[in-house]
Amino acid sequence: MDTSESTTDDKTAPDDGAPGEQERQSKGWRRWAMDTRPLRRPAFRRLWSSTIVTSVGSQLTAVAVPKQIYDITHSSAWVGYASLAGLLPLTVFALWGGAIADRMDRRKLLLLTNLGLAVTSVLFWVQAAIGLDSVLTLVVLLALQQAFFGLNSPARSASIARLVPPEELPAANALGSTVMQTGLVAGPLLAGALIPVIGLSELYLIDALALCVTLWAVARLPAMPPLTAAAKATTGWQSVAEGFRYISVHKVLLLSFLADIIAMVFGMPRALFPQLAAQTYAPYGEGLALGLLFAAIPIGAVLGGLMSGTFSRARRHGLMVIAAVIAWGAAVTGLGLSTNLWVAVAFLAAAGVADMVSMVFRGAILLSAATDEMRGRMQGVFTVVVAGGPRLADVLHGTVGSAAGVRAAIAGGGLMVIAATLVLALATPALREYRI
Known part of the structure; x- marks a missing residue:
């Protein structure tokens, strides 16, 4: 036995005579780098x-649709109307899709909805390729796409808890959120580069091909049927109502939604970014300023994801959400007080890091605090909150910015975030005390 152990040591010891140094360095790296433990699990990896x-492909379509509408109408108002037209089907079908995800095999639902998204992208490509130039057709296809996305998103998010153990949920959310935020940066940049080269219609085709990859990956997932007979029995909008009652009873879920809404x-x-670029940061170049303002938050979120090893192993999930939202408010306040573009971009990037931390732990709370038969409905509500909150913010900030001034509106909003979050944390201990 002694000889065997000596042989093993000889084979693994570093040549420099410092045994274990590389391992210690590796552990040091892992303390702050992205936690990739969930990728060891084949189903989650697929x-x-x-x-x-798909995160890049979907952004190609997200750029192509408003570009095509503007090319047809030469009106930014029509671009806004089209975006609003997609909100109603997204809201309705995200709530309904969450209920469906709790009563049928989530793998089957993912296959059906991804197929629907792929067909919609093909239809986008066909109408552009034949030069239909119909805004009504684009709006209908956009509404159809958002409906399929609403059905797909809750099932996709709820499936994660069936593929990784509870202690790896923050890491899994960080991996997924980092990829999505990277798509928010790379997708529009790629679209801007490709449109002059290959044309608008081919962007839709690339998205359709990307969705075919998703179909292949989902087809290789394990079956994920409901775990209880009660879950199979729930149907329709009665099931959606049960989801809202579940949220009202489980305070930590309700509070996590409230923190995100705040x-x-x-x-x-973001509704004030064009005015900031045209007025406050005009000396830097309006186009440069506008692009940097919109890109800074997702860039910060990507950086936060790449360094998620620094926080993804934390067990006090509720306290992490509170701290992240307060940090977001502080960064937004700093943005409102900044007169230098690069300082403003730095504050927005810091806000992106805080947003990543908040997304990671809010997602983990939703998956760990809810039972499996309710996870789809919780993710449906989450999808509505994430989609609807920024649109309400656009109206609020646009109105206040016009009345009180853009910088005052931004800084005041950041201070409101800090104050409201502190009140929420102090008045309701359920969130700040939640841990796994």
Whole structure:
């Protein structure tokens, strides 16, 4: 036995005579780098890998649709109307899709909805390729796409808890959120580069091909049927109502939604970015300023994801959400007080890091605090909050910015986020005390 142990030591010891140094360095790296433990699990790895492709492909369509509408109408108002037209089907079908995800095999639902998204992208490509130039057709297809996305998103998010253990949920959320945020940066940049080269219609085709990759990956996932007979019995909008009652009873879920609503409604000033670029940061070049302002938050979120090892192992999930939302509010306040573009971009990037931390732990709370038969409905509500909050913020900040001034509106909104979150944390201990 002694000889065997000596042989093993000889084979693994570093040549420099410092045994274990490389291992210690590796552990030091892992303390702050992205936690990749969930990728060791083949099923989650397939789901996550498909997201890499579709996160960029979906952004190509997200750029192509408003570009095509503007080319047809030469009106930014029509672009806004089309975006609003997609909100109603997204809201309705995300809530309904969450209920469906709790009563049928989530793998089957993912296959059906991804197929629907792929067909919709093909239809986008066909109408552009034949030069239909119909705004009505684009709006109908956009509404159809958002309906399929609403059905798909709750099932996709709820599936994660069936593929990784509870202690790896923050890491899994960080991996997924980082990819999505990377798509928000890379997708529009790629679209801007490709449109002059290959044309608008081919962007839709690339998205359709990316969704085919998703279909292949989802087809290789394990079956994920409901775990209880009660889950199979729930149907229709009665099931959606049960989801809202479940949220009202489980305070930590309700509070996690409220924390996100506070951050987004009071502290998302994107509606004021054009005015900031045209007035406050005009000396830097309006186009450069506008691009940097819109890109800074997702860039910060990506950086936060890449360094998620620094926080993804934390067990006090509720306290992490509170701290992240307060940090978001502080960064937005700093943006409102900044007169230098690069300082403003730095504050927005810091806000992106805080947003990543908040997303990771809010997602983990939703998946760990809810039972499996309710996870789909919780994710449906989450999808509505994430989609609706920023749109409400656009109205609020646009109105206040016009009345009180853009910088005052932004800084005031950031301070409101901090104040409201502190009140929420002090008045309701359920969130700040939640841990796994």
